[in-house]
Amino acid sequence: MCVEAAPPPSSRMTRRGVLAAAAALAGTAAAVTPAAAASTGGGSPRGGDLVVEGGTLLDPATGEVTEDAVVVIENGTVRAAGARRDITVPSGAQVVEAHGKWILPGLVDAHIHLNTATEARDAVRQGATSARSGSTNFYQDIAVRELARQAPALAPRLKAAGVFVTPDLGDTVLADPDLTGLARLKDGVRSAEALRRVIEVNLARGADVIKTRVNERAGLPEQDPLAQVYSYEQLREIVTAARRGGKGVLCHSYAEQGCHDAVTAGIRSLEHGVFVGERTLAEMRRRGTYFTPTLSAIAGLAESSDPVLAERGRTYLPVLKRAVLAAHERGVPLAAGTDSSGGRVKPIGREIELMHSAGLSPLDAIRTATTGAARLLGLERTVGRLARGFAGDVVIADGDPLADVTVLKQPVRVVRAGIAL
Template sequence: MMRKSIPALATAVFLLAAPAAFAQKTYLHCGHLLDVRSGKLLAQQTIVVERDRITGVQSGYTAASGPQDKVINLENRTVLPGLIDCHVHLESTPSRNSFREGFTLNPADVAFRAQGNALTTLRAGFTTVRDCGGSGVNTSLRNAVAQGLVPGPRIVSAGMAISATGGHMDETDGLSEDQIAKAGHPINLANGPDQCRQAVREQFKRGADLIKIASTGGVLDLSKDGTGAQYSEEEIKAIVETAKDLGMRVACHAHGAEGIKRAVRAGVTSIDHGSLMDDEAIKLMAKTRTWYVPTLIAGKSVADTARLRPGYFPPVIARKALDVGTKMQGTFTRATKAGVRVAFGTDAGVFRHGQNAREFGYMTEAGMSPLDAIRTATLNAAELLGETTDLGTIETGKMADIVALDGDPLQDISALMRPTFVMKAGVAYRQE
């Protein structure tokens, strides 16, 4: 009897904890609906949802048509599409002990943390994310979310990010010679065009959706300079061409101008961070229509931490954080004025997950209108991901990814920090 009762109890607990799937049809009565294409805020609209799709958007408040149908009252809310963050690290949790934890956490520990971070992100209104590099747990988490085993945003996973030896994603940087020898040759390290092609194929084999590389150093690594170029244009071109053959796009971590220009000329899909673009890099990105994923909140966060919490970072990181982090907003202003295309991304994992929407405030501080900022996380982000058929707008046929807020984000961008309702693929994960 005991052996039978334990599974039954587990099933009951799971059913109580799981979000409730909606009835045959769900009618969302929206006080105001933001049409991100036109920029219009439409009053008294009804969104009709069947299973995981939007099947209608109607003027006025439509009554339920059948006994199994459900009406959700959002008549005092502003409703908009589910938000998309194109640069997160769900496996990462910011901590003073981050470097030590690299030696003490098991993959299962990382996985449990990542699942919690995923749910926090979803409840913050971000229904889709592009995970730009982890250990491979990110890809497993993507699968678990897609199979309905755990709640979380839709995940587009880069698997393990590819780096040159000694580069930003070389996890052996700063270790003793003995520790480097024990680590062997990490599979994500590649030098020269042939190794770069092999590294792309390795991530493809392991199930990655896209390729992430670093063409410059970074802030949160132990290298003395986060701006220098770390890949040749020939190496990046080998990565891009191989990824294209496999139907994959390439996201490129880059801070310094030379590494940015090499990556753009080689054909990467996006430059992430782009902190120190010079005028030539900005003109090149505008001409080639390369996406810019700015991650302003990450720069603000690490600079503030280095300034206000002495000893939190090793000295080499604190110096870079104060240098690079304080320049990102100015770069953003120059790039957007020059017509560079922007897709929303935050680098969540460098700061606390669930705070992603703070990025909107930094974007508007730097001169972008609230509407255009919202478009970066809806229309633009969907285009960057190649998912415009399913994501980015509230329209018939799209996935039922829907967020409701108190307040009007076109007048108060901070309203995006306060979602009261979050639906992903027709299931509500937050309803207040």
């Protein structure tokens, strides 16, 4: 069977079956039982009613700091936020005291792999109340997205990427009957027809974005992260197919040539991008392409017990930090992403810390995980600020993040959609 002759992705019944299997793998079906939802206060998708009062409120959009602030949340949405003297607090409302603390909007992790309900919960409790998936093997991120919609206290608001568009799908071909035919392809997912097929199936299953790659992985010692796996023409095919479905593309990258091919092919955001060069940064600035450097992931390589990975981490991190600063100075939009995977969720506050260590001011580093990342996800009118009409997602920090961004690595309290965790 050639891919070109294959029928279009199957019916709604097949979609239901595939996503039911993804939910079982992710453990989200069990997580959203009435008992589990009630135990977290997340039983209603409308969100909760809550007042946060007494702390110092930071608006990342303006940099404005308001002391003795109040945030009023109704039905999971901010009704009012500002100085106590200007706001009437509803009588009888549940109150979270924040005296002596700082109040920020929930943070955004723009590159994370959420495979289970447990990982989703851990991400929220560490402050990532919104996120964008970096793909999963069996559509688990789509299941996590649905969990967040049904029980917002249990998972971040999520943009799901579905399965990875990569030459070798591996076991992912078992995820979906509409992908199994690709296992027969001698050269893997490389032809225009095969590339379109993976994207069409992703879109049929409900993916919000498309994830692909231009280089091999840095996290596998046997691979060369500078080796290019897709050409400009192949990347252009991916972008065109995604745009046809109204979706943007995030692209795993390392080498400058690969970065340049990906950006000029029209991707929405460049992921990792350690060796991105001046010509590509200039093109990113012109096009408005985002840079999600995932500094946490590269820093993590240096801690590996594998000598090859440890050396990569030590070598790559300073190079990537210079690239981040160069991008920032040239006006390339930045977004924070931890690239968490494998069951361990890194705090998004660690990525903010590394953005600051790369040369960004504390406020600009915070923006990469609030207003900047929100724009990348298309949520700039929903998350990234605590203002009327925005999501009732709050991070409470034990100290001034403008003086010490590390306080965001361990929030004192997190509120998700008006539900205090």
